[in-house]
Amino acid sequence: MKALQPLFQLQQQLSVIPQIQEILVELIQEKKSFHILVYPFEGRLAHEAMSAIMAYRLSQKTPISFSIAMNDYGFELMCDEPIELNAQTIQALFTTDELLNDLQKSVNASEMAARAFRDIAVIGGLIFQGYPGQNKKTKYLQASASLLFKVLNEDDPQNVLLQQAYKEVFEKQMEEVRLRTALQRIQQSNIIITQPKQYTPFSIPIIADGLSLNHLSSEKLEYRIKKIQQQLLQ
Numbered sequence: 001m002k003a004l005q006p007l008f009q010l011q012q013q014l015s016v017i018p019q020i021q022e023i024l025v026e027l028i029q030e031k032k033s034f035h036i037l038v039y040p041f042e043g044r045l046a047h048e049a050m051s052a053i054m055a056y057r058l059s060q061k062t063p064i065s066f067s068i069a070m071n072d073y074g075f076e077l078m079c080d081e082p083i084e085l086n087a088q089t090i091q092a093l094f095t096t097d098e099l100l101n102d103l104q105k106s107v108n109a110s111e112m113a114a115r116a117f118r119d120i121a122v123i124g125g126l127i128f129q130g131y132p133g134q135n136k137k138t139k140y141l142q143a144s145a146s147l148l149f150k151v152l153n154e155d156d157p158q159n160v161l162l163q164q165a166y167k168e169v170f171e172k173q174m175e176e177v178r179l180r181t182a183l184q185r186i187q188q189s190n191i192i193i194t195q196p197k198q199y200t201p202f203s204i205p206i207i208a209d210g211l212s213l214n215h216l217s218s219e220k221l222e223y224r225i226k227k228i229q230q231q232l233l234q
Contacts, residue, residue, distance in 0.1 A: 007201040015194040015202070025090060025188045026203055027082075028196055034082045037203050038090075039074035042182045049179050050077040050094070052106035058083065059095050069210030075208045087191035094186045100176075115164035118145035124161050166223055 011017055018024040018039060026037040040050065046134040047070040055066045055077055104113075121127045127144050152162045170176035199207060 003146055004096045004188075007016045011201045012186060014196045014198065015200045016192050018192060021189050023090075023186055023191050024194055024202075025085070025191060026083065027193065027194045028199065029082055032080065032148065034079050035078040035203070035207065036083065036085070037074060037206060038076075038081075039202060040182055040186060041073045042178070043175075044072050045073040045175050046069070046179050047102065047174075050182070051077060054093050056102055056106040067210055070171055070210055071204050071206050074202065074206055076203070078210060078212055085193065087193065090191050090193075091187055094183045096180055096187075097185070099180060100170065103170060103176075114146055114149045114212055116168045117149045118164065119149060120161050120165050120168075121145050126161070136171075143163075192206050 008017060015026055016022075016024055026035070026039075028035040028037065029096045036054075038050070038054070040047065041052070051070055057086070058064065058077070062083075064079055064081070064083075067076075069076045069078070080103045103137060107120060120143075131138075148161070149165070152159045156162070196203075
């Protein structure tokens with residue numbers, strides 16, 4: 001705690017340290033990017049689902065693209081233009097209404113379901129794995145499963161095996177029960193929105209995660225993170 005105390009003090013100075021009944025949202029604007037950082041402290045799996053839902057619901061209001069990153073205490077949506085957000089808007093984005101439907105339509109949920117569907121399709125006998133001693137390579141199985149998944153999604157969305165894939169994603173990977181409880185907690189919490197002039201101690205690990213996944217650069221990741229840290233110290 002002594003080692004972390006300076007970071008907590010800097011976080012409080014630049015933004016806010018949220019209390020138990022509060023949800024912190026940081027809006028950080030740069031020259032070419034706009035960061036929406038939300039800190040529910042619900043764990044990485046729940047944040048993966050939350051970020052997918054928030055991105056999907058925002059995209060229904062206006063045409064926009066997001067890069068998504070998360071860790072155990074928060075997540076980030078990054079886009080190339082500012083978005084007007086207030087406490088009421090954010091609470092509406094995290095409503096439990098149409099939760100499973102919106103999860104299924106979000107890109108992340110569909111990709112996760114496609115991966116889960118491969119194993120279900122193999123067990124269900126829909127995909128031929130090859131003769132004994134001549135098993136097909138994983139990439140071929142995945143290609144076959146992805147094609148079948150797409151066809152069923154478009155022509156037979158109520159297919160039992162397809163619904164099982166979504167069920168496994170919602171219950172296991174996305175922890176649907178915990179997610180619903182977390183969204184209900186957000187509905188009852190006080191939403192605090194800050195607009196820091198620079199990255200905060202809370203935001204840097206999440207933004208660094210996004211840099212490692214979503215950006216093309218000739219600079220090494222470690223060097224880019226050091227530059228961010230130096231800006232913070234200044």
